[in-house]
Amino acid sequence: MSAGFVDHFAGVATHYASHRPSYPDELFAWLASQLAERHLAWDCATGSGQAALALAGHFDEVLATDASSSQLAAATPCPNVDYRVAPADASGLAAQSVDLVTVAQALHWFELGPFYAEVHRVLKPGGLLAVWTYGVFRLDGGDAAQQQELLDRFYWQTVGPYWPAERRHVENGYADLPFPFDELAVPAFAMAVDWTLDDLAGYLRSWSATSRYRELVGVDPVAELTELLAPLWGAAPRRVSWPLSLKVGRLVR
Numbered sequence: 001m002s003a004g005f006v007d008h009f010a011g012v013a014t015h016y017a018s019h020r021p022s023y024p025d026e027l028f029a030w031l032a033s034q035l036a037e038r039h040l041a042w043d044c045a046t047g048s049g050q051a052a053l054a055l056a057g058h059f060d061e062v063l064a065t066d067a068s069s070s071q072l073a074a075a076t077p078c079p080n081v082d083y084r085v086a087p088a089d090a091s092g093l094a095a096q097s098v099d100l101v102t103v104a105q106a107l108h109w110f111e112l113g114p115f116y117a118e119v120h121r122v123l124k125p126g127g128l129l130a131v132w133t134y135g136v137f138r139l140d141g142g143d144a145a146q147q148q149e150l151l152d153r154f155y156w157q158t159v160g161p162y163w164p165a166e167r168r169h170v171e172n173g174y175a176d177l178p179f180p181f182d183e184l185a186v187p188a189f190a191m192a193v194d195w196t197l198d199d200l201a202g203y204l205r206s207w208s209a210t211s212r213y214r215e216l217v218g219v220d221p222v223a224e225l226t227e228l229l230a231p232l233w234g235a236a237p238r239r240v241s242w243p244l245s246l247k248v249g250r251l252v253r
Contacts, residue, residue, distance in 0.1 A: 021191045021193050021203070021240075021242070022050055022054070022191070022193075023050060023051055023054060023104060023132075023189075023191060023244070024189050024190065024191060024244075025054065026187075026189060027054075027132075027189045027244070027246070028051075028054045028055055028057070028058055029058065030186075030187060030189075031058075031100060031102075031128065031130055031248070032058035032059070032100075034128060034184065034248070035099050035100060035126075035127070035128060036126065037099050037124070038058055038059045038060065038099055038100075039059065039060045039061065039099055040059060040060065040061045040062075040063065040093075040097060040098050040099055041055045041058075041059040041061075041062045041063070041098065041099060041100040041101070041102065042062075042063045042064075042065070042091055042093060042098045042100070042101045042102070042122065043055055043062060043063070043064045043065070043101075043102045043103075043104070044065055044088050044091070044101060044102070044103050044106070044115075045065070045066055045067070045088060045103055045104075045106035045107075045109065045110075046064035046065060046066050046071075046072070046075070046083070046104075047066060047068075047071045047075075047104075047105075047106070048071050048072070048074045048075045048076070049064055049072075049075035049076055049078075049081065049083065050104065051102055051104040052064035052075075052078070052081050052083075053076060053078055053081065055081075055100075055102065056078050056079075056080050056081050059080070059099070059100070060080065061080050061082070062078075062080060062081045062082070063081075063082050063084065063091065063093065063098075064081050064082065064083050064084070065083075065084050065085070065086040065087075065088075065091055065092075066083075066085065066086075067085065067086070067087045067088070068085075069085050072084075072085060088103075088109075088110045088111075088114070088115045088118070089110075089111065089114035089115050089117070089118045090118065091118055091122055093122045094122070095121050095122060096121075096122070096123065096124050096125070097122055097124070098122045098123050098124060098127060099123075099124060099127050099128070100127060100128050100129075100130065101119050101122070101123060101127070101128070101129045101130070102129075102130050102131070103129075103130075103131040103132075104131075104132055105132070105133050105134065105170070107131045107133070107169075107174060107177060108133070108166040108167070108169035108170055108174070108177070109166055112177065112178060116180060119251070120251065123251040124251075125251065125252070125253045126250060126251065126252075127250070127251050128184075128248055128249065128250055128251070129181055129248070129249050129251070130246065130247070130248045131174065131179070131246070131247050131248075132189075132244045132245060132246040132247070133169070133170050133173060133174055133244070133245050134170075134191060134242035134243065134244050134245070135170050135171050135173065135242070135245075136152070136155055136171070136242075137151075137240050137241065137242045138240070138241055138242075139151070139238055139239070139240060140192075140238070140239040140240070140241060141238065141239065144238070146232055147229055147232050147233065147238075150225065150228055150229060150232075151225075151229075154204070154221070154225050158213070158221050158225070159207065159209035159210050159212075159213045159221060160209070162208075162209040162210075162212040162213045162216070163208070163209040164208060164209075167209075173245030174245055174247060179247050179249060180249075181249020181250060181251060182249055182250045182251075182252055183247060183248065183249050184248045184249065184250060186246050186247075186248050188243070188244075189243075189244045189246060190241055190242060190243045190244060191241065191242045191244065192239060192240065192241040192242075193239075193240050193241075194237035194238065194239055194240075195237055195238060195240050196233075196235075196236075196237050196238075197226055197229060197230060197233045199237070200226075200229075200233075200238075200240070201222050201225075201226050204222045204225070205220075205222050210222060
């Protein structure tokens with residue numbers, strides 16, 4: 001996410017802000033508990049600010065940067081969150097000024113060498129870098145098998161060819177991405193929401209692959225899927241969950 005930045009989410013920024021799930025509060029409380037000081041956090045590639053708003057409850061100040069101005073335009077204002085357009089490798093922060101750097105669902109877009117150099121520059125000694133991602137969601141409940149099959153087919157087959165190549169890193173939980181920091185043992189965290197079918201449809205429309213399908217094919221693939229799901233889903237919300245793949249490393253100078 002630097003000079004060659006491609007904004008995969010410009011066309012779905014409003015859907016992204018309204019329909020992306022929130023990260024668990026326990027994640028941010030745990031990250032804060034690992035630090036001696038909690039003055040400044042940098043949320044890099046903040047999107048519409050989901051992680052930045054959660055960090056604001058644990059840090060005096062949060063800098064939330066993104067290379068996409070359309071994403072930041074959809075972000076929720078917060079008194080101690082400073083939103084700025086900036087690439088991942090040029091935060092504008094002073095050297096050794098940051099206690100925690102976070103990257104939520106975005107590391108796979110970065111040129112990692114320049115970004116890690118920027119993290120080394122801005123982190124205080126003993127500061128943390130935390131990166132996480134979530135892949136394909138699951139429906140909970142014993143009657144979910146047929147619905148899950150339709151959703152998996154949508155992900156892998158309908159919009160599957162329209163995912164950017166970087167998506168493979170999300171699907172394998174960042175297992176293949178280098179992480180040159182002293183890694184901490186981390187607890188297991190997961191996201192979970194109770195969604196109506198309309199909520200689910202909004203989330204699916206926030207995907208970059210869905211946006212690209214609609215742009216190239218000329219139809220909304222979510223509409224057909226929701227017609228198939230409607231008699232199975234019902235009117236009541238359903239529990240949807242995603243396990244998080246989390247890496248946390250401490251900077252030792």
